[in-house]
Amino acid sequence: MSRAPACRTALLTALLLLLSALMNVVTPTPAQATPASTAIAIKGNNPGLTFDGVGAISGGGGNSRLLADYPAPQRAQILDYLFKPGYGASLQTLKLEIGGDTNSTDGAEPSIEHTRGAIDCDNGYQWWLAEQAKARNPKIKLAALSWGAPGWIGGGDFWSQDTIDYIMAWMGCAAQHDLTVEYLGGWNERGFDKTWYQKLKSALVSHGYTATKVVAADSDWEVADAMAEDPEFKAAVDVVGAHYPCGYLGAYAKCPSTTTAQRLGKPLWASENGSQDANEGAAAVARSVNRGYLDGKMTAYFNWPVIAALYPNLHFSTDGMSIANQPWSGNYSIGKTTWVTAHTTQFTRPGWKYIDSAGGYLGGDRGNGSYVTLKSTNGRDYSTVVETMDATAEQTATFTVSGGLSKGKVHVWATNVNSADSADWFVHQQDITPASGRYTLTLRPGYVYTVTTTTGQGKGTATPPARAGLTLPYADDFQTPAATTSPKYFSDMNGAFQTVPCGGGRTGTCLRQMAATTPIRWTDEPYSAPYTFMGDGSWGDYTVSADALFEESGTVELLGRVNQQAKNNNGLNAYHLRVSDTGAWSIDKSDTAWKFTTLASGTTAKLGTGSWHTIAFTLEGTTLSAAIDGKVVGSVTDSSYANGQPGLGVADYQTDQFDNFSVTPGTPTPTPPNTGPITSALSGKCVEVKDGSRTNGAPMRLADCDGGTSRQWRRVGG
Structure with a gap:
């Protein structure tokens, strides 16, 4: 009897069973897939370029202005979060604006020399900030850069010998404040003049600042092309600084330089980056600090700005490491950007070297995130910073340590950038003991990690008081010295309002607009007259009053309900009471395109120059009323702006004075x-x-x- 049919039956049965099994196999979901893995070889004997530090910029427009006026306890806390090692952002570099009496984004920084030859080394608040930074971190490196310049310079030409002389005077003021400026630039984002940079280098040497390095051109990579073609220009420039090499705003996913720049043999810097919200911009900052080196071999990163210590109605009012816009209440907010920055600054030092074998993109794909490693000058310690901003799944990284680096315990710190809970930011997550110099770390999406052999890191614990309004009435007779040469809470938008001895036969201290001529400007707003404002933007019905002294023929103004300002001061929602020495007055309305509408006008008795007069502007509901020397001269109704701050101004660059500023609440x-x-x-x-x-x-x-x-x-x- 044949066995073939039975064999065929058995074979058929087996095939059916196999088919059934295959049909019931479950396809793995992405979450069940094997995590991507990256091998990171940390070779101590394979160093790359020298790290120059991560820092931030104070200036480019009044962004630090309100910090000086904070109550002492909260002011110290904020400064600790910015500069104290092992506490917060732990900034390694600080760039200061060289003031020019002109708007440079969200305000104007006062110059040290409003008129030729009259140098005052105490003007402004940048000296104070630099001193506070140095007190907390004596090793912090200082840089400086101009956005504008006083109007007496060079007949309006920035690229002049006058500007170099002015900068040398500013350097002398820095020395008077016991501040060493390690890096010095030219004109922010306004190109370059090769001969001027060569003269600047010569001036630094002749004035004894031989250690100060010249940075050019704080714009784009075009300067590298010019340096490659001109040996004398190349010799005058020590650092090539480019702004926003990752693009302006956006994700900062790619941060290239140019081949020409990399071949110069000069340090390349992201000498300005950021311009992002203190919280929402954290992911972009995390990418760009790492990717600036990976993509463009940039060895320094400067975040703009250092802090948002400016009023909320200004355009960039939440950009920076943190936010501090209520000096009267002491309230502040430490931004998430502080902590993603700390993942580099608290674990490295300028002078360390990148380890190129231990830097790259996870799994070879920038979508998974990036990592860089830096080696200490002691030859043993190292820190690896990993960001997984764009990853969608968990992955692993296996580290292998060699080349004389420590194979001891490593400490892992982590920030969940996707979390809005500050308790998830900058957390000491775990310690790992390597086995023969090898260890593995699981990486979650949306995180920044630092793996380090160093110690001494920490997360500050100071907490701010609650927000509160600034109550009315408010008055300032300018007799009480403020923290800086600007009066308390006042923020200049153009010009320079400074406390000085009163004129016009009056004793005591008054507020004077110091810029006598139109400065060399950085912004291009169609209306650039000096003005300053202060106070709580929620104020609605009030009378703002001040005494005014016309030093010369012209017009002064009181501002009311100062509301939203357009980007780079290109407009302002506000009411203006304008009064001329001729007796002419008007109530005007401006908008965010600097379009002025005259709502009411008239003429009273001539006021003349050299004597004091009291001007009052009442905003009550929709009624706007003007009074001069106690007499109401006119009123009008307008419903455009219901609330905003009071302020002072002059209609041109003239040196008029103010005294007895007051804001009284509206009549109930x-x-x-x-x-x-x-x-x-x-x-x-x-x-x-x-x-x-x-x-x-x-x-x-x-x-x-x-x-x-x-x-x-x-x-x-x-």
Whole structure:
């Protein structure tokens, strides 16, 4: 009997069973897939370029202005979070603006020499900030750069010998403050003049600043092409600094330099980057600090700005490491950017060297994240910074240590950048003991990690008080010295408002606009007259008043309800009361395109120059009223702006003075009687009415009559 049919049956059965098994296999989901793995070879005997540090910029427009006016306890806490090693951002470098009396983004930094030859080394607040940084970290390196310059310089030409002389005077002021400036630039984002840079280098040498390195051109990589073609220019420049090499705003996923730049043999820097929100921009900062070296061999990173210590109505009001915009309450917020920065700054030092074998993209794919490793000058310690901003799944990294580096315990710190909970930022996560110099770390998406053999890191624990409004009335007679040469809470947008001895026969201290000529400007706003403002943006109904002294023929102004400012001061939502020495006055409205609309105008008695006059601007509901020397000269109604800050200004670059600044709250609406007749009749011209309560069933309205000198209730209808 044949066995073939039985064999075929068995074979068929086996095939059916196999097919069934294959059909029931479950395809692995991405979460079940084997995690991507990266081998990182940390070779101590394979160093790359020298690391020059991670820092930030104070300037480019008043971004640090309010910090000096914070109450002492909170001011010290914020400064610790910025500069104290092992506490917060632990910044390794700080770039200062060389003030020029002109708007340079969100404000104007005062110069040390408003007029030729009159040097005052205490002007402004940058000296104070640098001193505070040095006190916390004596090893911090200082850099400096101009955005604009005083108007007396070079007939308006920045690339002049006058500018070099001015910068040398500024360097002398830095020395008076016991500050050493290690790096010096030219004109921010305005190209370069090769001969000027060569003269700058010569001036530094002749003035004894031989250790100060010249940075050019704080713009783009075009300067590298010019250096490659001109040996004398190349010799004058020590560092090539480019701005926003990762692109302006956005994710900062790619950060290239150029082949020409890399072949110069000079350090390449991201000498300005950032411009991102203190929290939302953290991921971009995390990418760019690593990728600047990986993509472009850049060895330093400067975040713009250092802190958002400026008023909320300014365009870049939340950019920086942290936010500090309420000096009266002491409230502040430490941004997530502080902690992603700390992942580099708390674990490295300028002078360390990159290890090129231990840097790259995880799994060879920039979408998985990046990593860089730096080796200490002691030859044993190292730190690896890993970011997984764009990763979508967990992955692993296996580290192998050799070349004389420590094979001892490593400490792992982590920040969950996707988390809004500050408890998830900059956490000491675990310690790992390598086995024969080898260890593995699991990496989660959206994190920054630092793996280090160093110690001494920490996360500051100071907490701010709650936010609170600045109460009215508010007054400043400018007699009490402020933390800087600017009066408390005032932030200059153009020009330089500084406390000085009063003129016009008045004793004591007054506020004077110091810039006598239009500066060499950096911004291009169509209206560039000097003005300054202060206070709480929620203020609505109030009277702003000040005494004014016309030093020369011209116009002064009080500002009311200063609201949103356009980018780079290219407009302002505000009301202006303008008064001329001729007696001409007007109430004007400006908008965010600097379009001015005259709402009311007139002429009173001539005021003249050399004497003091009191000007008051009342904003009550929709009524705007002007008074000069106690007499109401006119009123008008407008409903464009309901709230905002008060301020002072001059209509051109003239050196007028102010005193006895005050802001008083609006008059509360009186409560009308519930019954009874109207007790007083109206006389004169009523310029505004407001809805009131009812009496005897008829609506009541409050009227300002007799030029605003009486306020009476009247029955309307019924």
